[in-house]
Amino acid sequence: MEESAAAKRVRGRPRAYDAEKALAQALDTFWKNGYSATTLDELGAAMGMNRPSLYGAFGDKRALYLSTLERYVEANRAAMDEALGGDRPLKEALMHVYELALGLYFRAGSAPKGCFLIGTAAVEAVNDEAVRDILGKALRSFDRSFEARLVRAQGSGELDPNADPAVLARILSALMHTMAVRTRAGDKRAVLRATAEAGVAMICAAAGAAGGGD
DSSP: OOOOHHHHHHHHSOOOOOHHHHHHHHHHHHHHHOTTTOOHHHHHHHHTOOHHHHHHHHOSHHHHHHHHHHHHHHHHHHHHHHHHSTTOOHHHHHHHHHHHHHHHHTOTTSOOOOOHIIIIIHHHTTTOHHHHHHHHHHHHHHHHHHHHHHHHHHHTTSSOTTSOHHHHHHHHHHHHHHHHHHHHTTOOHHHHHHHHHHHHHHHHHHTTOOOOOO
């Protein structure tokens, strides 16, 4: 019996999928293995998609990786802005950012993986302009988030008006990146948290911060 046109359409229809969930699964796979070492078969297995469906929804492996990078950066920039917003004292707000970072670097149920952006994009950026562009813009956006909070701290009297918020912001960002790398190098979470506390204390003391949060 000849198959009906309706049956053919049903049989050929791509399986329904949750794009956000699929991207999250791809991100975790890239995060664990790195971009170069991750295969399409591994991505397909993690995402529950065959190759044609994967290509149709997200493009090739590189396009999928770029999408996961952008997703990660957007989510973490929003979380960072939330942590630095509100009426938390400066020291408390800065430590909240680092606590969120450590929560990502030491996710429950998996080996410590550090930062997805720093751990994978820093390697690929050498030879891939698009990755380099995402990495550079992301790092500068994190600097701006720190800087905006420091400028606000100056306005409220928490920070010495002679301090340079742009310079201090880059130092705060550098501390976060160092924590990400040292997570992969085997440093313990408690050690990295203590490092963050010391860094925040030095920044605030050197700049004449009067904020609480201890």
